[in-house]
Amino acid sequence: MAHKAIIIYDNGGKTCDRYTGVITKSGDVFGFNDNPFHPSYGFGQFCGNVTNRMNTTFGYGWRNHFSEKRILKLELANYLREAKNNPDWLGKEVELTSLSEQAQQYVNQVLSE
Numbered sequence: 001m002a003h004k005a006i007i008i009y010d011n012g013g014k015t016c017d018r019y020t021g022v023i024t025k026s027g028d029v030f031g032f033n034d035n036p037f038h039p040s041y042g043f044g045q046f047c048g049n050v051t052n053r054m055n056t057t058f059g060y061g062w063r064n065h066f067s068e069k070r071i072l073k074l075e076l077a078n079y080l081r082e083a084k085n086n087p088d089w090l091g092k093e094v095e096l097t098s099l100s101e102q103a104q105q106y107v108n109q110v111l112s113e
Helices: 053-057 060-064 068-085 101-112
Strands: 006-010 019-023 028-032 044-049 092-094
Touching: 006 101, 019 101, 028 092, 028 101, 053 068
Parallel strands: none
Antiparallel strands: 006 019, 006 092, 019 028, 028 044
């Protein structure tokens, strides 16, 4: 299986941030819609990181005691497993090419940063 740079979920339009993108290299999570650059109803926003739970559990000093790379790998696996086991949470996984042109542009912009 090829390593994906981003995994995208679609909740079918239940919320204004219809899509959730999880960047596999960093664990960063973004929410966006079909037209994220529109000045009135566009949505494209950083939502956090899959390791944020560690801050609550161990405090912000956890990085001094644990391997960040190992924790990222474990937390990313947990996040993706939860998304798969609970499709009501983020929606179903979709391919980048199934998104609107504007949404694809937003994802490519996020990945290039």
